[in-house]
Amino acid sequence: MAEAKTSSPGSVARPLSPHLQIYRPMLTMMMSIVHRITGGALFVGTAIVAWWLIAAASGPNAYATFEWVMGSIIGKLVLFGYTWALIHHMLGGIRHLIWDMGAGFGPQEREWLAAATLVGSVGLTLILWVVGYMMLGGVR
Secondary structure, three states: OOOEEOOOOOOOEOOOOOOOOOOOOHHHHHHHHHHHHHHHHHHHHHHHHEEEEEEEEOHHHHHHHHHHHHHOOHHHHHHHHHHHHHHHHHHHHHHHHHHHHHOOOOHHHHHHHHHHHHHHHHHHHHHHHHHHHHHHHHHH
């Protein structure tokens, strides 16, 4: 328990707010933090989608530039990260929807849902990219 602090003699002792030095990191807490981070990453990814659409509408030179950037190793890593962030955020949203329906609040259920969000997002991202590469004819 956090120590109580008093501001002056005779005042009522009030508890300190809990913080990361008091709480032991748990998977559900980490997934909540990652859910917020992926939400921010989706903002950046949406700018990339907008760039793609604008480049497609602007003509072949603009689209070739977009393809060159996103076709590079760094571009592919960014797209892979965006895909993972999108899927992870979606699965986190489903987890919150389950909680909004009043289910999954037991200790084992919470941990299972958090682990399923993490494993599911990594697995689905890998499957999506493998299938995508197979449909495009493999790595070029």
